Amino acid sequence: MNPLGIIKNAIIKGGELLGMNTGLDSIIDDPRIALPADEVSRIRLAKRYYQNDLTPYKLINSYGERIDVPVQSLNITAEASRDLASLMFNEGCSIKINNDVNAQLVLDNVLKQNNFIENCQRQLQRWLALGSGVIRPVVSNNQIKLSWASADQIFPLEVNSNDVNDICIAFRSSKTEGGQTIYYTLLEFHQWINGGYQINNELYRSTDPATTGAQVPLAMVDEYANLTPKITFQGNIHDQLFAFYRNPSDNNVNLSSPMGLALIDNCQSTVDALNRANTELFWEMKQGQRRIIVPESFLGKENLKGMPANAQNKFNPHPRMYDPDTMVYQVGYGLEDDTIKDVTSDIRVDEFDSLIQHYLSQFENQVGFSQGTFTATPSGIQTATEVVTNNSKTYQTRSSYLTQLEKTIKQLVKAIMSLASVPELFDNGQSLWSGNVDDLDISIDFNDGVFINKEQQRTDDLQVVTAGIMPKVQFLMRNYDLDENTAEQWVEQADEENAPTPSFDNMPLGSSDFETGDNDDQEETNTNTSNDDQSS
Numbered sequence: 068m069n070p071l072g073i074i075k076n077a078i079i080k081g082g083e084l085l086g087m088n089t090g091l092d093s094i095i096d097d098p099r100i101a102l103p104a105d106e107v108s109r110i111r112l113a114k115r116y117y118q119n120d121l122t123p124y125k126l127i128n129s130y131g132e133r134i135d136v137p138v139q140s141l142n143i144t145a146e147a148s149r150d151l152a153s154l155m156f157n158e159g160c161s162i163k164i165n166n167d168v169n170a171q172l173v174l175d176n177v178l179k180q181n182n183f184i185e186n187c188q189r190q191l192q193r194w195l196a197l198g199s200g201v202i203r204p205v206v207s208n209n210q211i212k213l214s215w216a217s218a219d220q221i222f223p224l225e226v227n228s229n230d231v232n233d234i235c236i237a238f239r240s241s242k243t244e245g246g247q248t249i250y251y252t253l254l255e256f257h258q259w260i261n262g263g264y265q266i267n268n269e270l271y272r273s274t275d276p277a278t279t280g281a282q283v284p285l286a287m288v289d290e291y292a293n294l295t296p297k298i299t300f301q302g303n304i305h306d307q308l309f310a311f312y313r314n315p316s317d318n319n320v321n322l323s324s325p326m327g328l329a330l331i332d333n334c335q336s337t338v339d340a341l342n343r344a345n346t347e348l349f350w351e352m353k354q355g356q357r358r359i360i361v362p363e364s365f366l367g368k369e370n371l372k373g374m375p376a377n378a379q380n381k382f383n384p385h386p387r388m389y390d391p392d393t394m395v396y397q398v399g400y401g402l403e404d405d406t407i408k409d410v411t412s413d414i415r416v417d418e419f420d421s422l423i424q425h426y427l428s429q430f431e432n433q434v435g436f437s438q439g440t441f442t443a444t445p446s447g448i449q450t451a452t453e454v455v456t457n458n459s460k461t462y463q464t465r466s467s468y469l470t471q472l473e474k475t476i477k478q479l480v481k482a483i484m485s486l487a488s489v490p491e492l493f494d495n496g497q498s499l500w501s502g503n504v505d506d507l508d509i510s511i512d513f514n515d516g517v518f519i520n521k522e523q524q525r526t527d528d529l530q531v532v533t534a535g536i537m538p539k540v541q542f543l544m545r546n547y548d549l550d551e552n553t554a555e556q557w558v559e560q561a562d563e564e565n566a567p568t569p570s571f572d573n574m575p576l577g578s579s580d581f582e583t584g585d586n587d588d589q590e591e592t593n594t595n596t597s598n599d600d601q602s603s
Contacts (some may be wrong), residue, residue, distance in 0.1 A: 068185040091271060092281035094237055100222045106324050110197055110218045113329035139346040143338055144331050147434055148196040154465050155472060158184050159514030173487050173500045174480060181213040193217040194312050198327035201236055203309035204483045211483055213346045223325050231311045231325050233258045251288050252279050257309055264300040285355040289519040304485050306504060310478035315467040334433035343428040348419040415485055435464035469513060477509050
């Protein structure tokens with residue numbers, strides 16, 4: 068055994084002496100976890116559908132043999148979650164803290180460093196497919212990093228269908244040690260204990276991927292060597308240091324579970340039927356190729372089995388006349404020499420297409436999508452603008468999902484700012500921000516531009532501006548994505564350029580003309596003065 072292996076074995080044995088090695092076959096065997104086994108099984112099944120990891124069909128062939136037939140899945144679960152995620156979240160989303168400039172600077176820096184927009188788009192697909200997700204910030208090397216987890220990594224510590232305040236997050240990894248694959252599981256417990264917020268980090272080691280294994284010191288894995296086994300925040304943390312997401316639909320599979328319902332949970336039979344129809348269509352196409360049954364003599368196969376191909380022609384009265392890649396002709400043993408039979412079967416494309424469209428329509432209804440999302444309707448597949456214009460089911464579904472996502476992002480902002488306010492977490496002993504998290508005014512704009520016809524909006528808004536109802540500044544901000552200062556500058560510059568200029572078309576030219584005008588005025592003045600004198 069190499070020196071590193073000897074050291075690790077010594078650490079394991081030391082852990083056993085300290086009573087650390089409490090073995091766990093499964094994570095839910097830990098008494099602190101309150102997630103039932105059937106919920107774990109439900110989430111694992113949803114993950115298999117999302118990953119397209121489906122059990123092959125057991126079918127019987129023409130010889131009565133049982134064979135495995137791979138599922139030709141449409142992977143509709145992944146497609147639906149991807150489409151819904153793209154409708155919910157895009158690069159135009161903005162997260163603002165309206166009443167604290169310094170907090171906004173810290174937040175922008177954290178989100179940019181962690182590539183939040185791109186990662187959220189990807190992770191949201193998994194959350195939607197599996198039902199739940201978690202994102203939690205952690206301080207590493209004086210920077211706030213974001214870590215993501217999906218439903219199969221989340222284990223609530225309390226039975227509460229309303230919210231999740233205490234949680235265990237599992238992170239699985241594997242390493243090769245001494246030619247053997249070793250599986251490590253880091254369990255991160257977040258708990259409120261005696262008014263304080265406590266985080267416990269525990270590492271488990273196993274040689275079996277199906278078990279969690281025995282607890283070992285964090286130093287067994289280099290990535291976790293600098294983790295503190297237990298951290299307790301007293302007084303300076305008032306909000307949980309993670310953000311929990313769950314799908315808005317009620318978990319009708321387990322009414323007491325706080326975990327969200329996966330996309331597949333209420334439509335598994337429909338998806339199974341859809342996959343079966345597509346699989347049968349695939350095999351119908353595969354087996355529907357042109358097939359012509361001919362006698363052995365047509366292909367020169369009589370009594371030549373086992374003879375090398377180059378030697379067959381010496382004895383074969385009918386040398387090879389067809390391309391070796393030709394699969395149309397098949398031998399019919401016992402046929403008369405002049406018998407040829409075309410046994411090609413028709414491919415029932417229309418029947419299977421109608422069946423697939425039927426199941427796709429059922430799936431759309433079950434997951435909350437409008438007709439035409441995946442199927443072809445008489446009006447065609449709906450555009451994003453039509454989704455809103457028709458007040459469609461898809462738009463209503465999106466709105467309910469966005470409510471949950473908005474709540475999650477606001478939790479994340481509070482968690483980030485809570486960590487940023489703790490000076491002990493940073494090497495220089497200075498916090499990144501100081502303030503009261505509860506006082507932050509957080510707003511999220513998910514940018515509904517994907518649903519809006521910009522040209523039509525601009526035309527409608529211009530009519531409102533012309534009517535004097537909408538300010539020009541608001542028009543520019545709304546239709547050209549300008550900030551308020553830039554919009555005000557545009558309006559001022561436009562007002563200056565459009566200001567009326569004096570006209571010189573009717574004014575007399577030349578000094579003599581101006582003098583004449585002055586003299587006329589003077590004469591009129593003198594005349595008036597003379598008349599006044601006479602009157603007096």
